[in-house]
Each structure stands twice: as structure tokens, then as C-alpha cells.
Amino acid sequence: MDTIQLEGIIEEGTEFTRKEEDRIRRTLDGLESPFGFSYCDVLRSGVIYGRKETKIIVKLSFPRFYFQNNAHLITTYEECAEVQKHFVEQLQEDKLLSKIKAIRVTRVDIPFTYLIEEGKNFYDYTNVFKVLALAFTKTYKEIEVKSIVDTLKKREQTITYADTPTISGYNKKIIIYNQMKNLDSKNREPIDMERTLEKYPDLPRRMRIEMSKRIKRKEMTLKEFGEYELFKEYLKKYKEELEELLFDKELLDRVYEEGVENLSEILEEEKEYRGNSFTYKKFVSEYKEDIYDYKILREALKIVIAKEKTRESAITEIRKELNIQEKKKGSIVIGVRAIVKDIACTIEKSFKGQRKNKVKEEEWGDYPF
Known part of the structure; x- marks a missing residue:
């Protein structure tokens, strides 16, 4: 309260x-x-x-x-x-x-x-x-x-x-x-x-x-x-x-499905337009606003790249680049959906049993509420 x-x-x-x-x-x-x-x-x-x-x-x-x-x-x-x-x-x-x-x-x-x-x-x-x-x-x-x-x-x-x-x-x-x-x-x-x-x-x-x-x-x-x-x-x-x-899980699933669809379209257009000059490093940098979770880009790659080896290589390169960006700038890109789920779980557990009683039993030490 x-x-x-x-x-x-x-x-x-x-x-x-x-x-x-x-x-x-x-x-x-x-x-x-x-x-x-x-x-x-x-x-x-x-x-x-x-x-x-x-x-x-x-x-x-x-x-x-x-x-x-x-x-x-x-x-x-x-x-x-x-x-x-x-x-x-x-x-x-x-x-x-x-x-x-x-x-x-x-x-x-x-x-x-x-x-x-x-x-x-x-x-x-x-x-x-x-x-x-x-x-x-x-x-x-x-x-x-x-x-x-x-x-x-x-x-x-x-x-x-x-x-x-x-x-x-x-x-x-x-x-x-x-x-x-x-x-x-x-x-x-x-x-x-x-x-x-x-x-x-x-x-x-x-x-x-x-x-x-x-x-x-x-x-x-x-x-x-x-x-x-x-x-x-x-x-x-x-x-x-x-x-x-x-x-809501269904709501979030829709958000991610639309994100994958949008990013796969952008990815296809960029690969076609850039040709041999296309790099995933440049793509990640230019479209960072659309890449609000690594999971979305990974799923988009599955749609755009048919060959498994080529796809796995691209996923590895992108994850490496996103890790570098996270370390340099701090902004979280990998595991965003998991954090959303963790916040939801924290809210759901908030005040259950009323914390003052639980603290005495040392059951709620990791919760901030």
C-alpha cells in the first residue's frame, strides 16, 4: 500500500x-x-x-x-x-x-x-x-x-x-x-x-x-x-x-509473434537490399529498437534462413554481438521475457501470508515487499 x-x-x-x-x-x-x-x-x-x-x-x-x-x-x-x-x-x-x-x-x-x-x-x-x-x-x-x-x-x-x-x-x-x-x-x-x-x-x-x-x-x-x-x-x-x-501469457505471446513477424520482414528486406555488404553486426546496431528481446530475433532467423548450419552460425554471431552491447551499454536484450515472468511472479507472491509473520519463520528473506 x-x-x-x-x-x-x-x-x-x-x-x-x-x-x-x-x-x-x-x-x-x-x-x-x-x-x-x-x-x-x-x-x-x-x-x-x-x-x-x-x-x-x-x-x-x-x-x-x-x-x-x-x-x-x-x-x-x-x-x-x-x-x-x-x-x-x-x-x-x-x-x-x-x-x-x-x-x-x-x-x-x-x-x-x-x-x-x-x-x-x-x-x-x-x-x-x-x-x-x-x-x-x-x-x-x-x-x-x-x-x-x-x-x-x-x-x-x-x-x-x-x-x-x-x-x-x-x-x-x-x-x-x-x-x-x-x-x-x-x-x-x-x-x-x-x-x-x-x-x-x-x-x-x-x-x-x-x-x-x-x-x-x-x-x-x-x-x-x-x-x-x-x-x-x-x-x-x-x-x-x-x-x-x-x-497475461496469451497477450505476451501475441506481442512476441508480432515482433518476430516484423523483424523477419525487416531482415529479409535488408539482406536483399545490402547483398554481400550485409552483416549481422550492422543489422543489430541499426535495428536495435525492433530487437527488444534476443528471442524475437532468434525466431525471425528461423523464418528467414532455411539452412540449419547457416542459421546456427547467424544465431551465434548475433548473440555474441548482443552480449557485447549489453556489457558496453548495460541495456538488457537477452532474457527479457524471463525477466517479465519474474516480475509477474514477484507481484503474485507479494504480501502472501503477510510478510511480518513469515519473516519470523525465515521463509521470505529474498522478497523485498
């Missing part, structure tokens, strides 16, 4: 002075957990007066309840329940905040953590992100997957898959991001990175796959919200949707 967005519905007929509105905003923004960390942010302009209701929109960060930034990993339902209970108590105990009589949850974000290979960087997984983007656009055909890239180094930091052309208007959104790079944009104050890395040494290896959805559900009383098993309710649904949109 990461964050939720909610609307605090204020008692009908209530009107605040400007001074009271400012205090409400400051109080909510300043809410501190028993651990001394701020975990609540007021969104938009504060108190909103409408024809049907008066409300205030806030975002609760579950990780920031336990640490100064989002580097903390929520691992159990109980942790979420503690945050919700504390938030409700703060509303009930404050003279102005007690005017909030109901809560309507409007957005839920649940991230899953995948630890990248030692020695690799987030941006080395570009071909993995491309395969997932191609899978996603099989469902949402008119959508363009967006990336936030380091302009100078051309390195991806965040990839967004949304169900609408304009990301801000999404109903469903999947974000894959480098959590270490993401922290600065998520936190209101500069990150104490030294302290963060001391407490969470695996942070540089964290790839986050986060599902975010706008939620339409009836408002709840404060008591109901305090007892609402939010994480438990949405975890299974989000896992199922991630599987359906990104990791």
Missing part, C-alpha cells in the same frame, strides 16, 4: 471563516504519526463549498506514517489499519476537524517492489518496459505510453501506462518507476538520503510497479473508515488487473 486520496465530507450547514479554513489546512498538513512523521497532504485549495456538500480533499501516505519518506515498505494489513485509525482519531479530537462527519475514498495506489539485478540500473530494463507497453496497448489501442527521461543521459526514470490519452484524466494507471529517483518528487522536503539508505539499503535496486485507480464508492462514517480493510479489499483486485493488462 502506498497512498489513498479521500474526501472529508463536512457537516451540512457548516461555514468556516478564512482563518478557520487556514487552520484546518495547516492542521491536516501537520498531522504527525506517533513516530513523529507527517503523513497527510491537503490537495487543491482547502475547504471546497459545493451546492450539495462541503468537503476537503486529502492524500494519506501510509509509508510516511512510519518513516520520513516513501522508502518504507508497507507489508501488512495491520500497518494500514494503524494509519486509518490514527487519522480518524485526529479528526475526532480537533474542534474544527471534528466537523468532518464522513469519508469518501476516491483513489487507491498499491505498489509492488521488484529488486533489479545487482550491478544493473533501472534504465537497463528499457526493453522490459517496451514489452509491457506493447502488451498494455493490446487492450488500450489508442493509448501512448509515456516516459519521464533524463534529458541529458536519455535514461528512463518513470514509465506510465494509463487508460486515457490524457494521463491526468485516467481511471486506471500503472506506473513503473525508479523509487530512489522518485523520492524527491514525492516528498515535501529535501530527502535525508544518507539516513534513508542506512535504514533501507536496497533502495537503489527497487523498481516499483504501482497500480493506481480512481474509486467510486459510497461515503463512510469515520468509524467505518477506521475499521475498513482497505488494503485487503484492493490487493487481490489490483494483482488480477496487472496480470490481465501486462503479464
Whole structure:
């Protein structure tokens, strides 16, 4: 669990002075957990007066309840329940905040953590992100997957898959991001990175796959919200949707079949056009955008080259060249489908049995969630 967005519905007929509105905003923004960390942010302009209701929109960060930034990993339902209970108590105990009589949850974000290979960087997984983007656009055909890239180094930091052309208007959104790079944009104050890395040494290896959805559900009383098993309710649904949109085997098979077909056509055209000057080294360099997995090129060669010995020789030459490129540039080309499968497996195993109980039994040591 990461964050939720909610609307605090204020008692009908209530009107605040400007001074009271400012205090409400400051109080909510300043809410501190028993651990001394701020975990609540007021969104938009504060108190909103409408024809049907008066409300205030806030975002609760579950990780920031336990640490100064989002580097903390929520691992159990109980942790979420503690945050919700504390938030409700703060509303009930404050003279102005007690005017909030109901809560309507409007957005839920649940991230899953995948630890990248030692020695690799987030941006080395570009071909993995491309395969997932191609899978996603099989469902949402008119959508363009967006990336936030380091302009100078051309390195991806965040990839967004949304169900609408304009990301801000999404109903469903999947974000894959480098959590270490993401922290600065998520936190209101500069990150104490030294302290963060001391407490969470695996942070540089964290790839986050986060599902975010706008939620339409009836408002709840404060008591109901305090007892609402939010994480438990949405975890299974989000896992199922991630599987359906990104990791479904039939979907991925189609992506690879189309990749093989496209690459075999390019390969035939290039061999015919280049003649004796054709080399696989040049081909790999020129069409690296189409070669997002060595497996695709290998299957394309099986279509284009009939003679087994010639084909095996070409496969050996190409694999050698791709290995050289991986070592020089870092970008993964060999074994991309296996990594996609590993990420899917990690998501499926996330939070099973609730990790705190399993840690005592030393059964979940290799999992980051």
C-alpha cells in the first residue's frame, strides 16, 4: 500500500471563516504519526463549498506514517489499519476537524517492489518496459505510453501506462518507476538520503510497479473508515488487473509473434537490399529498437534462413554481438521475457501470508515487499 486520496465530507450547514479554513489546512498538513512523521497532504485549495456538500480533499501516505519518506515498505494489513485509525482519531479530537462527519475514498495506489539485478540500473530494463507497453496497448489501442527521461543521459526514470490519452484524466494507471529517483518528487522536503539508505539499503535496486485507480464508492462514517480493510479489499483486485493488462501469457505471446513477424520482414528486406555488404553486426546496431528481446530475433532467423548450419552460425554471431552491447551499454536484450515472468511472479507472491509473520519463520528473506 502506498497512498489513498479521500474526501472529508463536512457537516451540512457548516461555514468556516478564512482563518478557520487556514487552520484546518495547516492542521491536516501537520498531522504527525506517533513516530513523529507527517503523513497527510491537503490537495487543491482547502475547504471546497459545493451546492450539495462541503468537503476537503486529502492524500494519506501510509509509508510516511512510519518513516520520513516513501522508502518504507508497507507489508501488512495491520500497518494500514494503524494509519486509518490514527487519522480518524485526529479528526475526532480537533474542534474544527471534528466537523468532518464522513469519508469518501476516491483513489487507491498499491505498489509492488521488484529488486533489479545487482550491478544493473533501472534504465537497463528499457526493453522490459517496451514489452509491457506493447502488451498494455493490446487492450488500450489508442493509448501512448509515456516516459519521464533524463534529458541529458536519455535514461528512463518513470514509465506510465494509463487508460486515457490524457494521463491526468485516467481511471486506471500503472506506473513503473525508479523509487530512489522518485523520492524527491514525492516528498515535501529535501530527502535525508544518507539516513534513508542506512535504514533501507536496497533502495537503489527497487523498481516499483504501482497500480493506481480512481474509486467510486459510497461515503463512510469515520468509524467505518477506521475499521475498513482497505488494503485487503484492493490487493487481490489490483494483482488480477496487472496480470490481465501486462503479464497475461496469451497477450505476451501475441506481442512476441508480432515482433518476430516484423523483424523477419525487416531482415529479409535488408539482406536483399545490402547483398554481400550485409552483416549481422550492422543489422543489430541499426535495428536495435525492433530487437527488444534476443528471442524475437532468434525466431525471425528461423523464418528467414532455411539452412540449419547457416542459421546456427547467424544465431551465434548475433548473440555474441548482443552480449557485447549489453556489457558496453548495460541495456538488457537477452532474457527479457524471463525477466517479465519474474516480475509477474514477484507481484503474485507479494504480501502472501503477510510478510511480518513469515519473516519470523525465515521463509521470505529474498522478497523485498
